[in-house]
Amino acid sequence: MLREFQTFLAVCRWGTFTAAARHLGMTQSAVSDHIHRLEDFTGVQLFHRTGRSATLNAAGEALRPLAEEALQITDRMRTGHGAGQLRGSLRVGTITSVHNSLMARALVAFRRAHPAVTIRLIRREGPMAGDVEREEFDLAASVLPNLPLLRTIRWIPLFRKPFVLIAPAATCAGTWREAMAMHTFMGYDLSWSAGVQIDDFLSRMGVPLRDTIWVDYLDTMITLVASGVGVAIIPRTALGEFTGLVREFEFGADTFHREVGLLRRARPPNGGAIADAFIETLRDEVRREAFAEPLP
Missing domain, CATH: 3.40.190.10 (Periplasmic binding protein-like II)
Structure with a gap:
């Protein structure tokens, strides 16, 4: 049921079957089939379906943390065999000032250590906390935000x-x-x-x-x-x-x-082992960054 759990969590995050299908690269009918199979498996309806939106009902709310836990356990099983065995994907947003320097070096080092991970590096300016909350990015390299962070987002200092x-x-x-x-x-x-x-x-x-x-x-x-x-x-x-x-x-x-750090979700939906490994690679590269003072 892992695919069904992934689809279920995607609908939870993006609010409609159509949006979930777009982010997952699936058709809307395939998303519907996954949700129906999961509802048959659990024996309960999981969403209030009103128009184009799909809102979790009480049963769906109860299932959500269990689905997240199941995927986290699977992720740990898949990535628990030592360095070089990470598999999956990582989406990273980054400001221009570190895109061609720190981030590029970290990408090279990470790719050598974890060749089975697919990384999408996207340069973007302006606030990215909302992008991380919507899970458009798993991580976002940013300057320290002027405004308080969302409760669902963590700030990880890198350097100043x-x-x-x-x-x-x-x-x-x-x-x-x-x-x-x-x-x-x-x-x-x-x-x-x-x-x-x-x-x-x-x-x-x-x-x-x-x-x-x-x-x-x-x-x-x-x-x-x-x-x-x-x-x-x-x-x-x-x-x-x-x-x-x-x-x-x-x-x-x-x-x-100027302080630069990372934005990430406080509770990564699929464990976060890949993001954790990338953060450690970034910290190693920060020590080689000119004029940068690493932050704990």
């Missing part, structure tokens, strides 16, 4: 990086404040948590903004600064090809940080 001000290497400024006064400032949009952090910092420091360019991506900011367009406040990062074209100014005792 200090913010620095970067300016063109040819600047005559002697301090970060002088650099801000002499050059056009390029800032993150305030819809981004980094933008809010930087805006709060400048307000506390009493630094007024004159000319401002709004830029959404870290790589773009570094390129523009190296080209002499202006200055920017960014999480400290390896400059690569722009080393020598960009000058860094630290904030000393006023330093503030």
Whole structure:
């Protein structure tokens, strides 16, 4: 009955047979057949069917934790034979700033250790807690959210990086404040948590903004600064090809940080052994990340 349990839990998560079929790659009639077989097996009806929606009734609510437990036990049986034997899939959302660096390295290392796991890595900006709650992602690499997390979501800290001000290497400024006064400032949009952090910092420091360019991506900011367009406040990062074209100014005792971590469900629906293994791989790679301070 494992397939039927999986289908049952999919309907629970996504609310309709049609949505469950789409996420599972099945037809709606196949989903209906699975639910009917499960109801025949348990001897009870599991859903209130009203129009297009399917809402759990009391019997369905009672079965849900048992179905989750059955799949967790099966997952442990399937993955309990040591490293390299994990099988299944993992969907990971990630912000741009770690997509091509930390996440890419972790993906290579994880794939070598667990070649039977299929991974889907999706770059996305903005809040991802809702995506994790809806199980579009098993994990999502994100900056620390500004808003309180949902009760069903856990925050797992990975690392933090200090913010620095970067300016063109040819600047005559002697301090970060002088650099801000002499050059056009390029800032993150305030819809981004980094933008809010930087805006709060400048307000506390009493630094007024004159000319401002709004830029959404870290790589773009570094390129523009190296080209002499202006200055920017960014999480400290390896400059690569722009080393020598960009000058860094630290904030000393006023330093503030960007924290990056993972969002995951508090109760993974299918055990979570694959996600656990990927998190450990990420933690190993964090130790190799430039300027990153690992977080417990």
